[in-house]
Amino acid sequence: xxxxxxxxxxxxxxxxxxxxxxxxxxxxxxxxxxxxxxxxxxxxxxxxxxxxxxxxxxxxxxxxxxxxxxxxxxxxxxxxxxxxxxxxxxxxxxxxxxxxxxxxxxxxxxxxxxxxxxxxxxxxxxxxxxxxxxxxxxxxxxxxxxxxxxxxxxxxxxxxxxxxxxxxxxxxxxxxxxxxxxxxxxxxxxxxxxxxxxxxxxxxxxxxxxxxxxxxxxxxxxxxxxxxxxxxxxxxxxxxxxxxxxxxxxxxxxxxxxxxxxxxxxxxxxxxxxxxxxxxxxxxxxxxxxxxxxxxxxxxxxxxxxxxxxxxxxxxxxxxxxxxxxxxxxxxxxxxxxxxxxxxxxxxxxxxxxxxxxxxxxxxxxxxxxxxxxxxxxxxxxxxxxxxxxxxxxxxxxxxxxxxxxxxxxxxxxxxxxxxxxxxx
Numbered sequence: 001x002x003x004x005x006x007x008x009x010x011x012x013x014x015x016x017x018x019x020x021x022x023x024x025x026x027x028x029x030x031x032x033x034x035x036x037x038x039x040x041x042x043x044x045x046x047x048x049x050x051x052x053x054x055x056x057x058x059x060x061x062x063x064x065x066x067x068x069x070x071x072x073x074x075x076x077x078x079x080x081x082x083x084x085x086x087x088x089x090x091x092x093x094x095x096x097x098x099x100x101x102x103x104x105x106x107x108x109x110x111x112x113x114x115x116x117x118x119x120x121x122x123x124x125x126x127x128x129x130x131x132x133x134x135x136x137x138x139x140x141x142x143x144x145x146x147x148x149x150x151x152x153x154x155x156x157x158x159x160x161x162x163x164x165x166x167x168x169x170x171x172x173x174x175x176x177x178x179x180x181x182x183x184x185x186x187x188x189x190x191x192x193x194x195x196x197x198x199x200x201x202x203x204x205x206x207x208x209x210x211x212x213x214x215x216x217x218x219x220x221x222x223x224x225x226x227x228x229x230x231x232x233x234x235x236x237x238x239x240x241x242x243x244x245x246x247x248x249x250x251x252x253x254x255x256x257x258x259x260x261x262x263x264x265x266x267x268x269x270x271x272x273x274x275x276x277x278x279x280x281x282x283x284x285x286x287x288x289x290x291x292x293x294x295x296x297x298x299x300x301x302x303x304x305x306x307x308x309x310x311x312x313x314x315x316x317x318x319x320x321x322x323x324x325x326x327x328x329x330x331x332x333x334x335x336x337x338x339x340x341x342x343x344x345x346x347x348x349x350x351x352x353x354x355x356x357x358x359x360x361x362x363x364x365x366x367x368x369x370x371x372x373x374x375x376x377x378x379x380x381x382x383x384x385x386x387x388x389x390x391x392x393x394x395x396x397x398x399x400x401x402x403x404x405x406x407x408x409x410x411x412x413x414x415x416x417x418x419x420x421x422x423x424x425x
Contacts (some may be wrong), residue, residue: 006180006181006182007180007181008178008179008180009038009041009042009044009178009179010038010176010177010178010179011037011038011041011176011177011178012174012175012176012177013031013174013175013176013177014172014173014174015030015031015058015171015172015173015174015175016170016171016172017030017170017171017172018169018170019155019163019169019170019171020165020289021162021163021164021165021418022287022289022316022418023155023287024162024405024416024418024419025154025155025156025157025162025358025362025364025403025419026154026287026362026363026364027103027112027152027153027154027361027362027363028152028153028154028171029150029151029152030058030151030152030153030171030173031053031055031145031149031150031151031152031175032150033051033052033053033145033146033147033148033149033150033177034051034148034268035049035050035051035147035148035179036252036254036268036270037177037254037268038051038177038178038179039179039252040251040252040253040254040268040298040299040300042179043213043251043300043301044179044181045212045250045251046250047181048181048182049179049180049181049182050147050179050180050181051147051177051178051179052144052145052146052147052177052178052179052180053144053145053146053147053149053175053176053177053178054142054143054144054145054175054176054178055134055137055142055143055145055151055173055174055175056134056141056142056173056174056175056176057134057172057173057174057175058132058133058134058137058151058171058172058173059130059131059132059133059134059171059172059173060100060118060120060130060131060133060153060169060170060171061128061130061168061169061170061172062100062120062128062129062130062131062167062168062169063127063128063167063168063169064098064120064121064122064163064167064169065122065164065166065167066122066161066163066164066166066167067096067097067098067121067122067160067161068096068122069122069123069124070091070095070096070121070122070123070124071124072091072123072124072125073087073088073090073091074087075087075088092119093119095121096121096122096160097119097120097121097158097160098119098120098121098155098156098157098158098160098162098163099117099118099119099120099155099156099158100117100118100119100120100131100133100153100154100155100156101114101116101117101153101154101155101156101362102114102115102116102117102118102133102136102137102151102152102153103115103151103152103153103154103361103362104137104145104149104150104151104152105149105150105151105152106146106148106149107146107147107148107149111361111363112150112152112361112362112363114361115136115137116133116135116136116137117136117156118131118133118136120155120163120169128168133153133171133173134173137151145175153171154362155169156358156362156403157403157419157420157421159421159423161421162418162419162420162421212248212251213248213251213300213301214247214248214251214299214300214301214302215248216246216302217246217302217304218244218245218246218247218253218297218299218302218304219244219245219246219304220242220243220244220245220295220297220304220306221242221243221244222240222241222242222295222306222308222310223239223240223241223243224238224239224240224241224308224310225238225239226311230309230311231311231312231313231341232282232310232311232312232313233282233312233313233343234282234283234285234286234312234313234314234315234413234415235282235283235343235346235410235411235413236281236282238281238282239279239280239281240279240280240281240282240310241277241278241279242255242276242277242278242279242295243275243276243277244271244275244276244277244297245274245275245276246274247271247273247274247275247276247299248274248299248300249271249272249273249274250270250271250272251270251299251300252268252269252270253268253269253270253271253276253297253298253299253300254266254267254268254269254296254297254298254299255267255268255269255278255295255296255297256295256296256297256298257285257288257293257295257310258293258294258295258296259291259292259293259294260291263296264288264291264293265285265288282312283413283414283415285312285314286314286415286416288314289314289316290312290313290314290316291312292309292310292311292312293309293310293311293312294306294307294308294309294310295308295310313341313343314415315337315338315346315415316336316337316338317335317336317337317406317408317415317416317417317418318335318336318417318418326422326423326424327391327394327422327423327424332387332388333387333406335387335406335417337376337408346376346410347376348375348376349375349376349410350373350374350375350410351373351374351375351376351408351409351410352371352372352373352374352408352409352410353371353372353373353374353387353406353407353408353409354366354367354368354370354371354372354406354407354409355367355370355404355405355406355407356404356405356407356416357398357399357402357403357404358402358403358404358419364404364405364416364419366407367398367399369393369396370393372387372388374387387406391424394422394424395424399424400424401421401422401423401424402421402422403419403420403421403422404419404420404421404422405417405418405419405420
C-alpha cells in the first residue's frame with residue numbers, strides 16, 4: 001500500500017464592492033470559491049485536491065437619503081415585552097425601505113438559496129447604518145463555502161422605489177480560500193544490513209517532482225473593430241477576439257477586464273494546447289456599463305498587460321415615470337434611452353419592447369406574451385419613447401404586482417432598463 005502526504009496553501013481575499021443603480025436587483029457575487037484561482041496562484045496545475053472557503057467577515061454600509069426619514073419607535077420602559085417587539089418590528093419591516101438579501105449557491109445548485117434579509121432605510125438621526133451580513137449566513141464565527149460555492153447579495157425593491165445614484169451602499173469583508181492536495185510518496189525500499197559492516201547507509205529520501213510551471217511569458221493579441229472615433233457600440237455585430245500563445249497546456253490562466261485601474265470582470269480558463277482563442281460580443285459587457293477597458297492576462301508568475309483599448313458604449317435605459325408605476329388601461333410607460341457618445345443608428349428606428357419580471361429571487365424572467373414595436377425619437381441627448389400599457393395584460397397569469405424591467409430589442413441585441421415596481425389598479 002502506498003504512502004500519502006497532504007499539503008495546504010491559502011489566500012486571503014478582500015471584499016470591496018460599491019453598489020450602483022445599474023446593478024438593479026441582480027445577485028452580486030461577493031465570494032466565489034473557484035479552485036482555479038488558487039491553483040493558478042501557486043502553480044498547482046492539475047494536482048488532485050479540493051478548495052475550501054471560509055467567510056469570516058461581511059458588512060454592508062448603507063447611507064440612504066432617497067427614502068423618507070423614519071423616526072425611531074416610541075418604546076417605553078413600561079411597555080410589555082410583546083409591545084416592544086411589535087413596535088421594533090413595525091419600524092424595521094413596515095416603513096420605507098429597500099431589502100438587502102443574502103444568498104448562497106452550492107456547486108451543482110440550479111438556483112441561489114436565500115439565507116436572510118435586512119432592511120436598508122433612512123433611520124432618523126443617523127447618517128448611515130452598518131449591517132453585519134455574516135449573521136444572516138451563519139451563527140458561527142465564520143461561514144464555510146464548499147468548492148465552487150458562492151455567496152451573493154441583492155438589493156430588492158419592495159414598493160418604495162429603487163436606490164438612487166446618491167445613495168451609498170457598499171459591501172466589505174474578507175474570506176479565506178485554502179487548497180489541500182494529496183500526493184503519493186515514492187516507494188521506499190528499506191535495506192537491512194546484517195553482519196559487522198558499519199558503512200551501510202539508508203537510501204536517501206527522494207524529492208517529489210514539483211508541478212510544472214510556465215517557463216516563458218505568454219503572448220496575447222486582441223482584435224476588434226471600432227468606429228471612426230474609436231468606440232465599440234454594444235449592439236455592434238462585431239467580434240472581439242483574444243488569441244493567446246506560448247501557454248503551458250492544461251495550466252489555468254486568468255483574463256481580466258480592467259478599467260481605471262480596477263478589475264471589472266475576471267474569468268479563469270484552461271487550454272489543452274499551447275494556444276487559446278476566445279471570441280465574444282460587446283453586449284456580453286452590458287451589465288458593467290460604458291467603460292474603456294484594457295486586458296490583463298495572468299499565466300503562472302507572468303502577468304501580461306495588453307494596452308489595446310476596448311472603449312465600449314452601453315446605452316443607459318431608465319423609466320421616466322418613476323420607480324413605482326400604477327398600471328392602467330390607456331396609460332403609457334415612458335422611458336429614456338441615452339448613451340455618450342450616441343449612435344445615430346439607435347435613433348428614429350424601430351425597437352421591440354417587452355418585459356421581464358423578478359421571480360422573487362432577483363432573477364428577471366422574460367415575459368413572452370407581450371411585445372410592442374416603438375420608434376425612438378431623439379432630442380439631441382436623450383432617446384425617448386413610451387409603451388402603451390393595458391392593465392388586462394398585467395392581470396394575466398404570472399404578471400400582476402411586482403418588480404419589472406423593460407427589455408428593448410433591435411436585431412440580435414437586447415438591453416434591459418433599470419427595474420421599476422408595477423402596481424395594477
